[in-house]
Amino acid sequence: MDSGVDQTGQLIGPKHRDGKEARRTIVLTLNSWRTGTLPNTAKITEYFPDDAPLVFHGVFEPDWQQSSADLVQGALAFIERRGLDTSKLQHEIPMTQERLERVVAGTASEDEGLKFAQLLSLRYRKPDMATIRIRLRVARMVQDGYERLLEYLCPGVEKACVDPEQNKLLQLIALFEWVYNLTVEAHKHGETEAEENAWFEENLPQWGKEDLLLSIVPSRFATAYQELAHRLSRKFQGLSEADEGLEDLVPIDTSKADIILERRRVAVEQERSELVKLAKLRERIRSASPWRALQGEDSFWVVSQIAGDDTQQLRVREIATERMHELxxxxxxxxxxxxxxxxxxxxxxxxxxxxxxxxxxxxxxxxxxxxxxxxxxxxxxxxxxxxxxxxxxxxxxxxxxxxxxxxxxxxxxxxxxxxxxxxxxxxxxxxxxxxxxxxxxxxxxxxxxxxxxxxxxxxxxxxxxxxxxxxxxxxYQPYAGIEPLDHGDPETVLKETFGLIETGNWDGLQAWLKRRARDFRKKSLRSARCDSVLLQWMKMQDWCGQMLSNAIRMAPLHFADKISAHGEKRREAMQMLLAEWPEQANIADFKGQTPLMLAANEGDVELVHLLLEAGADVDAQDYIGRTALHSAATGRSARAKIASDMSR
CATH class of the missing domain: 1.25.40 (Serine Threonine Protein Phosphatase 5, Tetratricopeptide repeat)
Incomplete structure (x- = not known):
């Protein structure tokens, strides 16, 4: 049993420190994880509590009250103990080897020396237990992801396989490692993000910018996601069951680099060629016979792009589909x-x-x-x-x-x-x-x-x-001969009541309320918004108010008068509805908003009083906990707030 793991097991898990069997369980769990068995995430929290007295060797914790010279000397002594020369250290902290060599040689400026000590203290500081738990969870997540992805991409390949021709994930890891290190180097070679991006792109291989690294080329951020989606779709469409596994994309072995790069070059050139053919085909379709143009194209993919292009005329798409059948x-x-x-x-x-x-x-x-x-x-x-x-x-x-x-x-x-x-x-x-x-x-x-x-x-x-x-x-586009679905209650209510309200037919509206009581009196309408009849009318009233405001500025006077008159009639209709169906005062919409909240938000004091008389619940809360009083405050209506307060 590894002594480091054993010592850790003696220290962590405070509620188990006095139990030999419990300590043994911790050690066994950590050793099992090291050999490939993932622990339960709850165990990480249990085994690494905030008060675990772990001892960390090899951390750099300078006394910032010291002089600059002493801080730098302490930092230099630390890297000497750790056996870190400048060639290694440049990969640990964001300083180039040239800058590090000046610090080690004692020729760097005071500010540069302090910068070195600061970066070193960040890299090698003592981690708190929360950080350790996060890192362990990340490690578990990466391991779990690696195992699942390997099983999916390379079925039958052992987790410990180190042959990149069999374990294709090693190629991805090598590519990620290279990009990561290049990103760190870019940070060292630029004072601004733009300078870092320019250096990063300049050091990308030309072949990589066209395929594997396309999505991270800074100058193509605006279009890369579309280009990448196109490339992946083409790639997946070209795969078949006859293919023997995934092809090599990253040359781990230099002897195979030429073969891999040539295959990728040919693929990119073929895609470019087809895009050029597609552009020319579109031009021929616009300027000549679509049928002749499509008959002259032998690429199934190119023709499929025309068939699926909804900007093309319907007849052109039909001809393209016929050509797809032929190809x-x-x-x-x-x-x-x-x-x-x-x-x-x-x-x-x-x-x-x-x-x-x-x-x-x-x-x-x-x-x-x-x-x-x-x-x-x-x-x-x-x-x-x-x-x-x-x-x-x-x-x-x-x-x-x-x-x-x-x-x-x-x-x-x-x-x-x-x-x-x-x-x-x-x-x-x-x-x-x-x-x-x-x-x-x-x-x-x-x-x-x-x-x-x-x-x-x-x-x-x-x-x-x-x-x-x-x-x-x-x-929803039903076939001819299929009876279209009813749009549902909201449209039905609007159709049945709008004319009655517009003409002021109050006897007719009273009859409608009695006839439709069973359908709507205590229910929300059938819609995602879950409005009641009252809520629908109130929102229509708000819409009328907005229309009136616009009409006053832009429309003829008689049009504004007409909208104003309809708004007054709708208010009278709401008064009639509340007298007949008082339950509507407490039916909320899909956000938990009640009629009282809407009225208070609009500062409609008259309607607030009507709703309160009908029994509206002042303490009802919407989906984020707001009441009618919140709505009154939002609408800056002191009178609506007073009315709501007095009802308590």
Whole structure:
């Protein structure tokens, strides 16, 4: 048993210090970890508490009250004891070997000597137990990640294998080590981030900038993510079961460097050639016959880019799909062509679809689902099948397919498609049932992880509302002959009540309230926002107020008068609703916001009084704990605040 581990076991774990068996367990756990058995993360916390009296040899803890000369001499004595010469030390602290040699020789300035002592104290200071726990967890995470990735990329290869031709992870580790050291060197050769980036890029090998190192080339940060996604997609599409494992990418052995670099050069040149062919093909399509232009192209990938380009005319995409059928050589090519064709049929405007689109899509999916190339494009097949089911009002089937596509993306790495699948699955789910954070959290997290939000990351509730809007405006396109789904309660209420309020038909509105009491009196409407009838009317009232403000500045006077009159009528309607359905005063929306909170925020004292008379709960809290009093303060309405206070 290693003496260092044994001594550690004697010191750590305060509640076990008096137990010989407990100390033995700690030592066995640490030794097992050293030989490859991962410990439970809870054990790291238990074995390394804050008060563990570990002794650290080899730390540098200078007395900063000493003179500059004494500090430097102490630092030099430390590196001598540790056997650290300048060639080794340049890799430990961010100082070049030339600067270090001047310090060691005693020719450096006083400031440079103090800088040396400071950097040395940072590198070799005594760690606290919190830092040790973090480092041990990181070590465990790296080890676990290494083992899982090795099993995935190189199945059957032993964890301790040191042959880089078998253990491809060693090539990745060598590449990471080289980039890490170059990053440290860049920090030494620049005073600003721009100078560091320039030095770093200048010292990258030219061949690396075009493939393996593309994503970290500073001058290409704005476009590299798109180029890299393109490269990876092309690479994965070119893989087949006939390939014998992963190819070598990093020349560990110099004798094989020329072979590896030549293969990579050829791959980059081929990709560039196809991009040039694609650009020329697009130009020929614009200036001549699309059919002739596509017939003159023999690259399946180049033609597929035209077929999948939604900026091209529909007829051009149809011709490109036909050409893909002619050029397809592998099972994967065939399935890709079918997915492209189905996707085009489903995504085009419903008025542009052929009359037999439903039967045609059904036949194509039936053909592809039995094809040997399905595995290569299973995610996309699930995606288009979900849209096919949705177009037939099969919401449960569509949701299940979108969820399966989301899971397939997680297994196969499909980039942004995973976020889109999550958004679509959530959108369908919200039509099927009410918003439920516990059940819908996974959709939200997948959207955050795999989608872009230029205007900022939305809150969970706001993301749900966007998904619902996405369903009705973009996703849901039923086939001809399929009865469109009802948009649900919010639109129904708006259609049935807007005219009654606009014309001041109060008898008609009173009759509507009695007729619809069972449907809406004590319930939220069927939507992600979970508004009640009262909340919908209040938000419509706020919208009228905003419209009125804009109209006063820009629109004719009679238009502003019309908006103002409608707002007054809507207020009278809310008074009638509260008298008939007082329960509505306490129905909250998807953010826990009650009518009283909204009224207080707007400083609408008259409505605050009406809500309080109807029994509104002053102490109700929204999703972040705010009450109506908070809303009144936010809206800077002292009168609304006084009204709420008096109701307590």
């Amino acid at each position: 397809a050589q592998t099972p994967a090519d065939f399935v890709a062509t079918i997915c492209n064709e189905v996707g085009r049929l489903l995504s085009c405007n419903s008025k542009s679809r052929p009359a037999d689109v439903q039967a045609k899509v059904q036949a194509l999916l039936g053909e592809v689902e039995q094809h040997p190339g399905l595995d290569s494009w299973n995610t996309l097949v699930l995606f288009v099948r979900a849209k096919h089911r949705l177009a037939q009002n099969d919401l449960e089937g569509a949701r299940d397919d979108f969820k399966a596509a989301m899971k397939s993306c997680a297994e196969n790495g499909c980039g942004g498609l995973r976020g889109e699948a999550a958004m679509n699955a959530w959108a369908v789910e919200l039509v099927l049932c009410k918003l439920n954070r516990q059940n819908h959290e996974s959709y939200y997290r997948n959207m955050l992880g795999y989608m872009e939000f230029p205007l900022g990351i939305p809150a969970f509730e706001d993301a749900a509302a966007r998904c619902e809007e996405h369903f009705w405006t973009v996703l």
